[in-house]
Amino acid sequence: MSDVMESDKALSRRALLTGGTALAGLSCLGGCSTNPATGQDSVTGFYSLKDDVKMGQAEYPNLIRAFGGAYDSIPLQSYIARIGRDLASRSELPELPWEFTVLNTPIVNALALPGGKIAITRxxxxxxxxxxxxxxxxxxxxxxxxxxxxxxRQTRGLLANLGLAVLGVATQNAQLMQLGQTVASGYxxxxxxxxxxxxxxxxxRYLSSASYDPEAMATFLSSLREHSQLEARLQGLAxxxxxxxxxxxxxxxxxxxxRQAQAAAESAPSETTARLERDTYLSAINGMVFSDDPDQGYVRGRDFLHAGLKLGFQVPPGFVLRNGTSQVTAEDRNGAVITFDAAKAQRSRTLAEYVQNEWTQGVNLSDVQAINVNGLSAATGRTRLNTQQGVADLRVVAYQWEGTQLFRLMFLSPARNASTYGDGVRSTINSFRQLTDAEAAELKPLRLITVQAAGTDTISTLAQTMPYGALNDDWFRMLNDLSPGQPVPVGRSIKVVAS
Ligand SMILES: [Zn+2]
Structure with a gap:
């Protein structure tokens, strides 16, 4: 969770929806223009480049905020911006107000807004x-x-609903729920x-003009694919x-x-000018934060800990925790889901009233009661719901933090396994607590460090500081482009993780 206090603030829908989205399928009735990059007539003509720039400028801060903010390193930001500006200056629209930002999130992605605003994640x-x-x-x-x-692009509508409104989706597909509750889903x-x-x-075309090796697009794509497979295994997905x-x-x-694109570009660079800049790159990212940033909350096994907000809780055995942009989720193999997020009470005078009438409006909760958890006032309630996946038990808890600021846990589990979840739900509810200043200060991020591999190094010794348990070796290989069985090449610069 990043900047959790603002997580209820959805992005401006209007700004996103003005991107010419209703125009697909229209023929060119005076609104057509020829695109300088593609040479094609396009149906974006009702929206000028000026509109692109305006929209990009308006939405860029929201995009940056939704993905954990800008990464806090001036040298790394300017290194990436330098690469980006050089490439953009070789494009058909060098005059756009190009901007490049490294986002402080472990998610692997890059995003572009119209008008030249680009973001790439650490x-x-x-x-x-x-x-x-x-x-x-x-x-x-x-x-x-x-x-x-x-x-x-035809915008398919933002799924920015928070809370119970997406329960129907949640029970269908936990991943969709995650997406639905991500304020940034539109991007x-x-x-x-x-x-x-x-x-x-x-x-x-741009890469060749800047004398980079265009083959790098293919090698990166193959690392991306490996990364996706590891992420899927880590989260217990198929x-x-x-x-x-x-x-x-x-x-x-x-x-x-x-490869098709490379062939179509018909501008293979000469062997001598195909730059990779491996050493420059590894020294530029040396010391960069790796995986979750404790200030945005991080996952250590079954614990979720947040150094910035100074809070923590623990999920039951069998649940895999995941830190999202606006909420934290945990799932088990039987389809049970726990979500954790922040909210503000708008009109309720008591927590019980909030739980019953404000948060779960339209759902008939039973056993609504005020409780005390580790010195914090809280209220809880439960009900049984019919979902597309069958009958499910819902348990909600709202904890009072400061004033109207609340934190919320929601448990949704298949009713057929009700007896197996009771203890776990109770212990998770009771594990929610404030961290002491000392505990919060102890939470240090992992960092990516570049080292020269020595003759005594093995994959297992180098990979043991990764946070992925049984998948440590595979992650290490993916980060360093080592195929299965390949030993660590002595003397080569490699990426390791250190705390
Ligand atoms: Zn793309």
Whole structure:
């Protein structure tokens, strides 16, 4: 959870919906223009480039906030901005007010707003192996901007509903629920495959002009795929299920299509000028925060701890915790879901009234009662619901923090397993607590460090500081482009994780 106090504030729908979204299917009635990047007539003509710039400028701060804010490192921000501006200056629209921001989130993604506002996550930077791969990602996003894809895109509506309104969706698919409750979901809707191919073709053009090796787009895509597979395993999802916040979901691409784009660009760089800049890159990301930032809340096994808000709780055995932008979720294999988020009481005088009438409006709760948990006032209630997945037990708890600021836990579990969940739900409710200043100060982020591999290093010794348990070795290999069975090359710079 980042900036959890503001998590109820949804993004401006209007600004997102003005991106020319109602225009798909219209023929050109005086609103057409020829796009300088693609050379095609487009149906974005009712919306001028000026409108693109206005929309991008208005939404950029929201996008940055929704993804954990800008990463706090001036040298890294200016390094990435330098790469981005150089590529943009070689595009068909160099005069746009281009901006590039590294986002403070472990999610692996990159996003473009119309008018030249681009964001790339530190999670993505951790996966990339060299400057050329990052340049490939930025060039691809620049391609979405210059081809004006967002203005063409049909927005399928923001799923910004919070709380019980999405319970129907929740029981259908826990991942969808996560997406539905992410305030930033509007940004994560995927582009079409033809738009992706067009962006890749443009990216090859920009990359070649800046003398980068366009092959880096293919190598990065293969790391991305490996990363998605590991994420799926980590979350207990079926292999091949892609996290909706991941770059593979918002930019559906395959290596074949990237190669097709390379061929279409017809501008292969000469061998001598194909830059990778591996060492420059590894020294630029040396010391970067890896995985969750404790100030945004982080997951350690079954514990969720938040150094910024100074709070923590523990979920029952068998649940996998996940820290989202606006909420924390935990799921088990039987379809039980726990969500944790922040809210403000708007009109209720008591917590019980809030739980009964304000939060779960329209749901008939029973056993609503005031409780005290580790010195905090709280109120809880429960009910049984019919969902698409069958009968489910719902238990809600609201904890009073300061004034009208509340934190909330919601448990949804299949009623057929009611007896197995009782103890776990109770212990989770009772585990919610304030952290002491000393406890909060103890929570330090992991960092990515570049080291030279020595002869005595093995994958297992180098990977043991990763936060992924049984998947540590696989993560280490993915971060360092090592195939299964391949030993650590002595003397090579590699990425390790240190606290
Ligand atoms: Zn894309």
């Amino acid at each position: 999670g993505l930077l951790a996966v990339a192996s060299n400057e050329a791969e990052v340049a490939g990602v930025l060039a691809h996003e620049i391609g979405h901007v210059t081809a004006r894809h967002t203005a063409q 994560l809707q995927g582009f079409s495959r033809s738009q992706e191919l067009q962006s890749d073709t443009l990216a090859v 292999p091949g299920v892609v996290d909706q916040r991941n770059m593979m979901a918002s930019h559906p691409r395959t290596i074949d299509r990237v």
